Amino acid sequence: MKTLTINLIGIYMIVAMAACQGSHRHVVIKTGDNYNMTCIEYWGRVVFNTEGTGILHISPNGSVKYSHDNQQLVAESDYRGHITYRINGGEKEQQLSPPEKLFVASAIKEMIKHGHNDH
Structure with missing residues (x-):
């Protein structure tokens, strides 16, 4: 009986992790050296055009x-899926200026x- 309970708990945990995997994934990509570092980190699913x-x-x-x-982009989604951007530590904004759009495009590439x- 004890083995059956442990097996059922294990199966439940596997199913629960599989169900949550798509929306809660966390990925970190780092490349470069001490002089030229690129870091990409995201939570959830990010889809590009x-x-x-x-x-x-x-x-x-x-x-x-x-x-x-020395350049940084942070794009966040609220619980409704509305995206805000923060560039180089500035204020959160939903609408980007033409130079900011160019920076975002370069960052995405x-x-x-x-x-x-994901695109």
Whole structure:
């Protein structure tokens, strides 16, 4: 009886982890050396547009962080899926200026180049 209980708990845990895997995944990609470092970190699912220049979707309460040298992008989704951006430690914003859009596009191309492939 004790073995059956332990087996059922194990099966329950495997099923629960499989059910949650898509929305709670955490991925970290780091490349470079002491002089030229790129770090990509995201929680949940991040989907880029087909051109690889914009973010179409971030799963609710998910985020993506990108940093290269002294530049940083943080894009976060609230529980409704609305995305806000923070560039180089600035204020959160939903609408980006043309130079900010170029930076985001460049960052996304680097993320894809380094292995992020949801698009």
